[in-house]
Amino acid sequence: KILILDFGSQTTQLIGRRIRDLNTYCEIVPYNKLPQSLEGVKGIILSGSPYSVYDEKAFKIDISAIRGKLPLLGICYGAQSLVHQAGGKVEPAESREYGRAALHSCDSQDPLMKGIDQHSVVWMSHGDTITKLPEGFEVIASTEDVPNAAFRIPNEQTWGVQFHPEAHHSEQGKILLGNFIDICGIRGNWSPKSFIEQTVKELKNQLGNDKVILALSGGVDSSVSAVLLSRAIGNNLTCIFVDHGLLRKNEAKKVLEDYEHLGLNVIGVDASEKFYRELQGVTDPEQKRKIIGKGFIDVFDEEAKKLKDIKWLGQGTIYPDIIESVNITGMVIKSHHNVGGLPEKMNLKLVEPLKTLFKDEVRRVGLELGMMPHLIHRHPFPGPGLGIRILGDITPEKVRILQDADDIYMSMMREEGLYDKVWQAGAILLPIKSVGVMGDERTYEYTIALRAVNSVDAMSADWTRLPYEFLAKVSNEIINKVRGVNRCVYDISSKPPSTIEWE
Ligand code: XMP
Numbered sequence: 001k002i003l004i005l006d007f008g009s010q011t012t013q014l015i016g017r018r019i020r021d022l023n024t025y026c027e028i029v030p031y032n033k034l035p036q037s038l039e040g041v042k043g044i045i046l047s048g049s050p051y052s053v054y055d056e057k058a059f060k061i062d063i064s065a066i067r068g069k070l071p072l073l074g075i076c077y078g079a080q081s082l083v084h085q086a087g088g089k090v091e092p093a094e095s096r097e098y099g100r101a102a103l104h105s106c107d108s109q110d111p112l113m114k115g116i117d118q119h120s121v122v123w124m125s126h127g128d129t130i131t132k133l134p135e136g137f138e139v140i141a142s143t144e145d146v147p148n149a150a151f152r153i154p155n156e157q158t159w160g161v162q163f164h165p166e167a168h169h170s171e172q173g174k175i176l177l178g179n180f181i182d183i184c185g186i187r188g189n190w191s192p193k194s195f196i197e198q199t200v201k202e203l204k205n206q207l208g209n210d211k212v213i214l215a216l217s218g219g220v221d222s223s224v225s226a227v228l229l230s231r232a233i234g235n236n237l238t239c240i241f242v243d244h245g246l247l248r249k250n251e252a253k254k255v256l257e258d259y260e261h262l263g264l265n266v267i268g269v270d271a272s273e274k275f276y277r278e279l280q281g282v283t284d285p286e287q288k289r290k291i292i293g294k295g296f297i298d299v300f301d302e303e304a305k306k307l308k309d310i311k312w313l314g315q316g317t318i319y320p321d322i323i324e325s326v327n328i329t330g331m332v333i334k335s336h337h338n339v340g341g342l343p344e345k346m347n348l349k350l351v352e353p354l355k356t357l358f359k360d361e362v363r364r365v366g367l368e369l370g371m372m373p374h375l376i377h378r379h380p381f382p383g384p385g386l387g388i389r390i391l392g393d394i395t396p397e398k399v400r401i402l403q404d405a406d407d408i409y410m411s412m413m414r415e416e417g418l419y420d421k422v423w424q425a426g427a428i429l430l431p432i433k434s435v436g437v438m439g440d441e442r443t444y445e446y447t448i449a450l451r452a453v454n455s456v457d458a459m460s461a462d463w464t465r466l467p468y469e470f471l472a473k474v475s476n477e478i479i480n481k482v483r484g485v486n487r488c489v490y491d492i493s494s495k496p497p498s499t500i501e502w503e
Pocket of ligand 1 (some may be wrong): 380495497500
């Protein structure tokens with residue numbers, strides 16, 4: 001594997017993504033958590049950083065401890081640290097260098113630069129620049145403003161690049177990272193197929209004859225985890241699917257059928273009434289979340305108690321949930337989310353077969369496992385479901401209205417081939433009524449808001465420019481077919497400052 005040392009750059013995860021895109025396994029670790037043993041590590045990448053090498057607070061390691069032992073690539077701050085620690089000069093750039101730049105020379109004989117065009121466009125993002133290389137370092141690429149855009153240390157498999165090959169705007173960045181992987185000698189050692197083979201083998205060893213329970217949500221991660229686990233331990237896996245009554249129209253039924261086709265051993269529990277009862281009159285979004293989260297755990301726990309000898313809880317945790325990342329305060333943050341605090345309550349050991357994968361890799365594994373594409377390419381859907389898309393209090397009647405409107409919107413999206421072009425979409429029921437006219441009658445009914453966004457990771461999102469014609473058709477269809485709605489609006493806010501969900 002390749003190890004990426006994180007010095008706090010916003011693009012560290014992107015480096016990981018690119019390496020994985022090249023079918024090569026890598027892990028991201030905080031800069032100060034280099035493992036004692038480098039067994040199995042075939043190369044190291046030093047990430048960028050929000051700091052300058054001269055900052056007192058800068059994240060520092062002694063690079064000489066790793067230099068020369070393994071192929072090493074420093075990116076931006078990583079490259080500057082290599083230079084700085086070897087006695088070269090790093091200075092504030094005359095003008096901060098952000099954005100696209102074109103190489104104007106490049107040593108294509110160098111193994112890192114193989115296949116990179118002389119005038120390739122690269123992405124710069126730095127305040128400091130390398131003004132003098134230490135003795136023995138050799139320049140291998142320059143731009144007009146940055147003479148030392150890339151360098152190597154001869155007789156040592158060490159390179160530094162001032163630009164960001166991981167950024168999309170570095171047009172041939174992927175070639176460069178691919179070259180580095182070739183230098184490490186491990187290109188293509190990861191594929192969905194090899195992942196499945198190895199994981200199934202490991203799960204068999206880890207679990208033996210033990211019994212596992214898993215909460216299915218209908219989403220990609222829990223579904224793929226379940227199929228992998230069932231490949232390994234068959235019917236020793238029991239899945240529980242809780243219908244809180246706040247799913248999309250007919251979703252519970254459809255998902256259960258899908259799971260049956262996949263040969264999973266699933267207990268479906270319809271707990272709608274319990275949830276509607278507990279949510280009655282509750283309008284605060286956070287309180288709704290708490291009630292739904294707790295209700296979910298209670299139902300799950302009750303079902304689990306009926307089963308005997310369960311030792312493990314399976315979860316669909318994925319890599320971005322557990323990457324320890326360094327932020328500007330120097331603190332290591334670990335954002336581990338698990339299904340509403342289940343493990344704490346149940347005293348079970350955790351098994352998380354997808355915890356080394358990024359989302360798109362989970363999808364590739366799912367498809368390789370023969371899972372249905374519609375299950376794999378489903379839009380994200382919040383755990384509390386329509387509960388946070390009905391603004392204000394929730395009643396079964398409002399759930400019915402929203403389900404019908406949402407179903408029309410989503411079906412039309414599929415029909416028009418728009419579903420796969422959108423990151424996430426759905427309808428929202430607003431708690432206001434307005435006046436309309438239908439036939440000769442005045443109406444006074446609810447408003448439906450339509451939402452569609454494009455995003456990469458849900459951290460930021462842009463509203464989708466859906467065609468007017470499409471919106472017109474959806475609006476017409478909803479107002480004509482859904483009793484209780486006489487107005488439709490389209491949400492044109494992006495995140496930030498708005499959020500994807502309305503609650
Ligand atoms: P926001 O609204 O914060 O949503 O922009 C970002 C992403 O998270 C989803 N989301 C949730 N998912 N439980 C979940 O499991 C929740 O309480 C929750 N709230 C928001 C949202 O659908 C979007 O994909």
